[in-house]
Amino acid sequence: MDYLIEAFEPAFMQRALIGGLIAVVATSFVGTWVVLRGLAFLGDALAHGVIPGVALAGLWGFNPLIGAFAAALVMSGLVSVVSTRTIVRDETAIGLLFVGMLSLGIIVISTAPSFATDVSGLLFGDILGVTRADIRTQAIVAAVVTVAMFVLYRPLMALAFNRSKATTLRMHPALTHAALLGLLALSIVASFQAIGTMLVFGLIVAPPATASLLVRRVPPIMALSMLLGGLCVVAGLAISFHHGTAGGATITGLSVALFFVIFIGSEARRYLQNRRYPTVQPVG
Numbered sequence: 128m129d130y131l132i133e134a135f136e137p138a139f140m141q142r143a144l145i146g147g148l149i150a151v152v153a154t155s156f157v158g159t160w161v162v163l164r165g166l167a168f169l170g171d172a173l174a175h176g177v178i179p180g181v182a183l184a185g186l187w188g189f190n191p192l193i194g195a196f197a198a199a200l201v202m203s204g205l206v207s208v209v210s211t212r213t214i215v216r217d218e219t220a221i222g223l224l225f226v227g228m229l230s231l232g233i234i235v236i237s238t239a240p241s242f243a244t245d246v247s248g249l250l251f252g253d254i255l256g257v258t259r260a261d262i263r264t265q266a267i268v269a270a271v272v273t274v275a276m277f278v279l280y281r282p283l284m285a286l287a288f289n290r291s292k293a294t295t296l297r298m299h300p301a302l303t304h305a306a307l308l309g310l311l312a313l314s315i316v317a318s319f320q321a322i323g324t325m326l327v328f329g330l331i332v333a334p335p336a337t338a339s340l341l342v343r344r345v346p347p348i349m350a351l352s353m354l355l356g357g358l359c360v361v362a363g364l365a366i367s368f369h370h371g372t373a374g375g376a377t378i379t380g381l382s383v384a385l386f387f388v389i390f391i392g393s394e395a396r397r398y399l400q401n402r403r404y405p406t407v408q409p410v411g
């Protein structure tokens with residue numbers, strides 16, 4: 128217990144903890160649908176697609192959150208246009224735009240004198256430098272995402288499991304998909320300042336994926352994802368404080384490691400159950 132108390136005595140660690148927990152709320156809600164619909168590659172691409180917007184915001188002197196959100200919306204729109212107007216598959220369109228947006232962002236950042244510092248902060252974030260203003264912005268975005276998840280729950284559920292049925296029920300799957308991409312962009316934008324664009328994707332995917340190994344229904348997946356993500360935030364920040372590791376990377380690394388621990392444990396339990404109660408094959 129002293130290990131945790133000592134770690135969270137400084138004010139900057141308390142702000143980091145609050146910022147990390149708020150990020151987990153937003154990413155768990157959206158990440159559950161990303162995992163269930165198999166949109167991990169798109170989520171990864173969007174996480175990197177915000178880089179040009181943030182870079183231009185820094186260059187032109189406006190709010191980086193506005194630049195990031197605009198870039199994410201542009202990228203999601205371009206993915207839809209390329210995949211629907213050409214013979215190129217979704218995965219190819221996403222891959223092309225992923226590389227293109229990342230390259231554009233690095234090119235813009237390279238014009239700044241503090242190139243190395245800017246790239247490091249943008250890609251990996253600085254959760255220990257989270258400010259009260261950052262927390263307020265995160266809280267607003269998390270509230271918007273939470274409300275939207277309740278409003279769009281039925282359309283998202285129908286879209287996740289049967290797109291044709293969603294169309295039959297007039298739940299407008301195309302609009303629902305667009306809304307999900309917008310909420311995904313919001314979650315990324317709200318979290319990238321704390322843990323960086325490269326690492327925010329870990330929180331979007333890892334806790335919901337881990338939760339899906341343990342429970343099957345959507346609301347429990349979301350709730351368990353928040354719990355697991357919160358534990359990783361607390362443990363990651365404590366480790367970072369005591370051992371000098373990068374805070375965002377430690378949190379994300381623990382989230383991914385937890386998935387494999389649960390996965391291996393589940394496989395081991397299944398193997399032991401099969402050994403104890405072997406399936407009897409019918410004769411003839």
